[in-house]
Amino acid sequence: MNLTELVFVVLAVVATGSALLAMTSHQLVHSALWLVVTLGAVAGCFVLMTAEFVAWVQVLVYVGSVVVLVIFALMLTRQTGGTTAEVTGNRWTAAVLGVVAAVGLGATMIAGFHGQRIEGRRIGTAGSIGDAIFNDWVLPFEILSGVLLAALVGAIVISRSGDDH
Amino acid sequence: MSLLYPLVLSSALFGIGLYGVLARRNAVLMLLGVELMLNAVNLNLVAFDAWFADQLHTGQVLTLFTITLAAAEIGLGLAIVLALFRAVRTVDVDEVGR
Amino acid sequence: MIRRWSYVGLTAVLAIAVAIWAIPDLRERGWFAYAPDGGPSLTPPLPTLSPDLFLYPTSAQIVLLAVGIGLLVQIYSTAYLGHHPRYRSYALIIVLFLVAMIAVVGTTNLWTLLVGWEVMGVCSYLLIGHEWETAEARAGAAKAFLITRVADLGLVLAIIVIGETYGTYDLLGAAPFAGEGHHSTAIGLLVLVAVVGKSAQFPLHSWLPDAMPGPTPITALIHAATMVAAGVYLAARLFPFYADSTVVLTAMAVVAAITMLMGAVLALVQVDLKRALAWSTVSQLAFMVAAIAAGDPEAGTDHLISHGVFKALLFLGCGCLMHAVGSSALSAMGGLRRPMPVTFWTMTIGLAALAGVVPTVGFFTKDSVLHAIQHATAGDDGLAAGTAWALLAVALLTSLVTAAYATRLWLRAFFGAAAEGQDVHEAPHAMTGPLVVLAVATFALSIGQPFHLGMGVVSTLVAAAGVGIVVLAHRDGSALDWSPAPLAAELGLDRPFSRWIPAVVAPVSRLVVDLDRDAVDVYPRSSAGAAGLGSRALELVQSRNAQRYATIVAAGIVVLVVVGVVLT
Numbered sequence: 001m002n003l004t005e006l007v008f009v010v011l012a013v014v015a016t017g018s019a020l021l022a023m024t025s026h027q028l029v030h031s032a033l034w035l036v037v038t039l040g041a042v043a044g045c046f047v048l049m050t051a052e053f054v055a056w057v058q059v060l061v062y063v064g065s066v067v068v069l070v071i072f073a074l075m076l077t078r079q080t081g082g083t084t085a086e087v088t089g090n091r092w093t094a095a096v097l098g099v100v101a102a103v104g105l106g107a108t109m110i111a112g113f114h115g116q117r118i119e120g121r122r123i124g125t126a127g128s129i130g131d132a133i134f135n136d137w138v139l140p141f142e143i144l145s146g147v148l149l150a151a152l153v154g155a156i157v158i159s160r161s162g163d164d165h
Numbered sequence: 166m167s168l169l170y171p172l173v174l175s176s177a178l179f180g181i182g183l184y185g186v187l188a189r190r191n192a193v194l195m196l197l198g199v200e201l202m203l204n205a206v207n208l209n210l211v212a213f214d215a216w217f218a219d220q221l222h223t224g225q226v227l228t229l230f231t232i233t234l235a236a237a238e239i240g241l242g243l244a245i246v247l248a249l250f251r252a253v254r255t256v257d258v259d260e261v262g263r
Numbered sequence: 264m265i266r267r268w269s270y271v272g273l274t275a276v277l278a279i280a281v282a283i284w285a286i287p288d289l290r291e292r293g294w295f296a297y298a299p300d301g302g303p304s305l306t307p308p309l310p311t312l313s314p315d316l317f318l319y320p321t322s323a324q325i326v327l328l329a330v331g332i333g334l335l336v337q338i339y340s341t342a343y344l345g346h347h348p349r350y351r352s353y354a355l356i357i358v359l360f361l362v363a364m365i366a367v368v369g370t371t372n373l374w375t376l377l378v379g380w381e382v383m384g385v386c387s388y389l390l391i392g393h394e395w396e397t398a399e400a401r402a403g404a405a406k407a408f409l410i411t412r413v414a415d416l417g418l419v420l421a422i423i424v425i426g427e428t429y430g431t432y433d434l435l436g437a438a439p440f441a442g443e444g445h446h447s448t449a450i451g452l453l454v455l456v457a458v459v460g461k462s463a464q465f466p467l468h469s470w471l472p473d474a475m476p477g478p479t480p481i482t483a484l485i486h487a488a489t490m491v492a493a494g495v496y497l498a499a500r501l502f503p504f505y506a507d508s509t510v511v512l513t514a515m516a517v518v519a520a521i522t523m524l525m526g527a528v529l530a531l532v533q534v535d536l537k538r539a540l541a542w543s544t545v546s547q548l549a550f551m552v553a554a555i556a557a558g559d560p561e562a563g564t565d566h567l568i569s570h571g572v573f574k575a576l577l578f579l580g581c582g583c584l585m586h587a588v589g590s591s592a593l594s595a596m597g598g599l600r601r602p603m604p605v606t607f608w609t610m611t612i613g614l615a616a617l618a619g620v621v622p623t624v625g626f627f628t629k630d631s632v633l634h635a636i637q638h639a640t641a642g643d644d645g646l647a648a649g650t651a652w653a654l655l656a657v658a659l660l661t662s663l664v665t666a667a668y669a670t671r672l673w674l675r676a677f678f679g680a681a682a683e684g685q686d687v688h689e690a691p692h693a694m695t696g697p698l699v700v701l702a703v704a705t706f707a708l709s710i711g712q713p714f715h716l717g718m719g720v721v722s723t724l725v726a727a728a729g730v731g732i733v734v735l736a737h738r739d740g741s742a743l744d745w746s747p748a749p750l751a752a753e754l755g756l757d758r759p760f761s762r763w764i765p766a767v768v769a770p771v772s773r774l775v776v777d778l779d780r781d782a783v784d785v786y787p788r789s790s791a792g793a794a795g796l797g798s799r800a801l802e803l804v805q806s807r808n809a810q811r812y813a814t815i816v817a818a819g820i821v822v823l824v825v826v827g828v829v830l831t
Contacts, residue, residue: 054207097818108828
């Protein structure tokens with residue numbers, strides 16, 4: 001086990017633990033904050049796999065805006081009544097399904113890619129990714145901006161029609 | 166690094182995210198689980214790209230696109246949750262079904 | 264007023280129609296000796312239900328008696344029950360009853376007779392229970408119906424035996440072959456069972472006194488004159504079929520003897536006028552049965568007709584007294600001869616007929632019965648001589664007691680001190696009119712009755728003795744209330760019906776109800792429960808809970824993937 005793998009294992013443990021805490025915490029904002037930790041750990045994993053641009057975008061977009069939006073939403077939808085239990089009666093089914101999904105996927109991966117190794121090549125620099133996007137992936141990029149516009153308009157419309165009541 | 170480490174981590178995160186989607190009572194935190202699942206997928210994509218290392222950097226580019234879409238989706242999802250909250254004063258998924 | 268009289272009109276139409284039909288047949292006397300010319304031909308051996316109406320002369324008399332008393336009762340009821348809310352059903356059920364009685368008496372087809380018999384039983388139930396708000400009326404009606412219905416099994420079996428033995432269910436067809444000894448004992452005993460039930464003989468007598476909660480005109484019509492007489496009529500009609508069986512005749516004589524004396528003694532100790540008359544009916548019916556047992560069914564039916572007339576007179580008069588003093592208890596009556604002269608004189612005539620005083624028809628027919636029994640003491644056919652002598656002795660003793668209780672009732676009701684605080688006046692004309700008609704009939708029917716001098720003298724002496732004893736006791740100041748305890752409790756003869764049988768039947772019926780609820784009904788109920796469970800299970804799919812839908816989708820995907828991966 002070389003240094004990379006060791007660091008990766010540490011980051012993986014952090015990510016898994018904080019993900020569990022995020023999904024089961026009874027405090028609403030704590031869940032969001034534990035998710036921040038998870039996302040940060042995953043970004044660290046990206047860096048270990050030499051995808052530094054993706055790691056940076058992850059921190060920027062996910063942690064910076066998505067989690068902030070979630071915390072905003074949590075504050076705005078604070079219920080005036082007492083908090084009820086934070087998990088439904090569904091949770092045993094959900095736990096079973098989650099375990100089955102994880103184990104199934106993991107087993108498939110292991111069965112398929114046993115013994116493969118990642119060679120350490122610097123492939124994820126901003127320059128090379130930028131080249132790839134604007135040379136080979138232009139069309140999906142433009143469509144994606146269209147999707148973003150649509151989402152923006154949609155969010156405004158939905159928020160506004162609530163006001164008209 | 167063995168390819169299996171990121172893959173197994175992504176499967177685990179996916180399972181945890183699935184549990185969160187199905188078991189959380191607050192609609193906002195349900196969306197949080199969805200984000201976690203998307204993140205696991207991103208990790209998978211990047212790992213494969215690091216292993217395969219093709220000329221188009223497919224995995225990483227797709228990861229960028231996924232991050233963008235996830236951001237758009239969470240915006241829209243939260244707008245819907247807010248509209249729901251305005252309508253029924255609760256975001257508890259069990260109450261909302263009534 | 265017009266509303267009520269329309270039912271009287273309906274009954275009158277029926278009565279006139281019957282009269283036109285029946286009067287021409289009155290001329291002859293005789294039973295199976297009467298050979299009809301142009302009567303219905305032999306019916307095929309299968310049981311048919313055609314009316315097969317045909318009147319023997321005695322049948323004609325009975326049918327006229329029935330509609331005549333029915334008409335008088337309808338007229339009487341316009342005043343007695345005129346303001347009752349259920350008057351319409353009452354009057355129409357009386358008409359139905361008369362039709363049924365005509366069916367019983369006027370047909371030669373045994374199955375039609377059975378239908379009429381049962382319809383009479385139903386009408387009796389409905390009419391006794393006319394005041395169904397009171398518990399005694401309901402209980403009396405149910406008891407009468409149940410006891411007579413159980414006894415009717417005897418009639419059904421007798422009809423079947425006759426049909427199988429003679430090959431036809433038509434009496435005219437079977438008549439020429441009767442008396443040749445086929446299954447006489449069986450037929451006779453089964454008929455005796457039916458008679459015992461319908462005509463209230465021992466041991467099935469207790470329903471008749473308990474039917475007294477019914478309205479008095481109904482008691483006059485059904486339980487004195489017609490329905491209970493139908494049992495005697497049946498015994499007389501089917502007499503040739505069992506006449507040669509000494510067993511049956513002896514059994515009839517024994518039943519009659521027990522019943523007549525018991526009825527008379529119990530009538531002597533009653534404190535209620537109506538109940539006393541009921542026991543008197545039981546006793547007089549036994550007289551008729553005794554005449555048949557002695558081998559002379561004609562004497563029996565003659566006494567039936569005369570008893571019908573004077574007993575109806577007595578019951579209707581009792582109704583007038585109840586209308587005046589408000590109850591039928593003897594303690595409420597007394598000294599009523601001055602305020603109610605018409606009732607007084609007509610009831611005197613009726614009681615005289617009951618006791619057997621000379622110019623009334625009661626004397627002549629009782630005389631015929633006693634003569635028939637005396638004739639049987641010669642012992643040549645039918646009853647053995649010893650049985651006949653015993654029967655004669657009991658009949659004479661009963662005549663004594665009958666005269667005694669008739670006199671007692673007469674003295675208690677009409678003489679002596681009046682009860683205090685009463686405003687007594689004569690009953691309305693609609694009620695006293697029938698009384699007068701029946702009183703006249705009591706004398707008019709005496710015309711043409713056979714007269715036997717020897718027995719006539721004996722019976723007059725016996726009756727005079729009975730009257731004399733009671734009058735002397737009254738002169739001595741006795742209140743004429745003799746009720747020793749066992750007699751007051753009517754010898755406990757009702758206990759099998761009021762205690763023992765219900766004690767057995769009630770747990771059985773409770774068991775049946777429980778079985779039905781727990782063993783049979785459980786299947787429909789559990790299918791409803793199963794449907795409920797199934798729907799609750801399916802309800803989970805429609806929970807309107809987004810997470811549950813998502814769970815189901817995720818579970819489905821997992822299953823599909825696993826199946827797909829594993830199977831390929």
